[in-house]
Amino acid sequence: MEHLAIIMDGNGRWAKARGLPRSEGHRAGGETVRRVLGFCRDAGIRYLTLYAFSVENWKRPKEEVDALMGLLVSYLAGEESMLHRHQVRLRIMGQRDDLPAEVQAALNHVESVTAHYERQLILCLSYGGRREIVSAAKKLAQAAAEGKLDPDSIDEDVFATQLYLPDVPDPDLIVRTSGEMRLSNFLLWQASYAELYVTPVLWPDFDKADFDAALASFGKRERRYGGV
Ligand code: IPE
Ligand code: IPE
Ligand code: MG
Numbered sequence: 001m002e003h004l005a006i007i008m009d010g011n012g013r014w015a016k017a018r019g020l021p022r023s024e025g026h027r028a029g030g031e032t033v034r035r036v037l038g039f040c041r042d043a044g045i046r047y048l049t050l051y052a053f054s055v056e057n058w059k060r061p062k063e064e065v066d067a068l069m070g071l072l073v074s075y076l077a078g079e080e081s082m083l084h085r086h087q088v089r090l091r092i093m094g095q096r097d098d099l100p101a102e103v104q105a106a107l108n109h110v111e112s113v114t115a116h117y118e119r120q121l122i123l124c125l126s127y128g129g130r131r132e133i134v135s136a137a138k139k140l141a142q143a144a145a146e147g148k149l150d151p152d153s154i155d156e157d158v159f160a161t162q163l164y165l166p167d168v169p170d171p172d173l174i175v176r177t178s179g180e181m182r183l184s185n186f187l188l189w190q191a192s193y194a195e196l197y198v199t200p201v202l203w204p205d206f207d208k209a210d211f212d213a214a215l216a217s218f219g220k221r222e223r224r225y226g227g228v
Helices: 011-017 022-043 055-059 062-086 101-114 129-145 156-160 208-219
Strands: 003-007 047-054 088-093 119-127 173-176 195-198
Touching: 011 022, 022 047, 022 062, 022 208, 047 055, 055 062, 055 119, 062 088, 062 101, 062 119, 088 101, 101 119, 119 129, 129 156, 173 208, 195 208
Parallel strands: 003 047, 003 173, 047 119, 088 119, 173 195
Antiparallel strands: none
């Protein structure tokens, strides 16, 4: 498998079950990210995309949003050396401008110091699949209005060049933790032929056995892409 994408869900329920604030669930979820990076390296997975914050997540109480943004900054500061050790390039996918200035600064820094590595960790932040598709359409419409693009030349390949990270291959497998059977606006374009795997395990509890189970399930799938 070349590209694994994960909808990291269930942090809040994990915390609630322990009588802890939701932010503790997010902190525990950060530990899982660290573990999963190691599993992916050992499994030879080149791209790992993590859904960390959706455009819809801005609707959450300010206290929770602030806690998440704060965790992100401290996570980035703490994990820079780990990214170097694993030789992983950090990339961001989403509406970067929506993020607080200190988060953007931390992201820019880690992205630039890891830009030369081949393996990629892609963090989806303030990400929405529909938003991404609309922004691609807007860029094409702009180019057409300026006479730089013939609308008749737009096909799937041309359209895909205007997505956030056009050089990244589509995900092979999308995993969602915590049992919800929905995409929640994740990678709508790229998911067209991804295999899906949902586990009831909450993200902070997701361990090596759960990771192996997801990969084993993927290994048994027959990918037909509409053929026979
Ligand atoms: C996923 O956990 C992390 C984010 C969406 C930021 P949740 O916070 O959605 O946890 P639940 O779904 O409430 O348990
Ligand atoms: C999806 O989880 C977004 C992330 C994991 C970042 P949510 O918890 O926000 O999704 P819904 O609200 O259950 O669909
Ligand atoms: Mg959730």
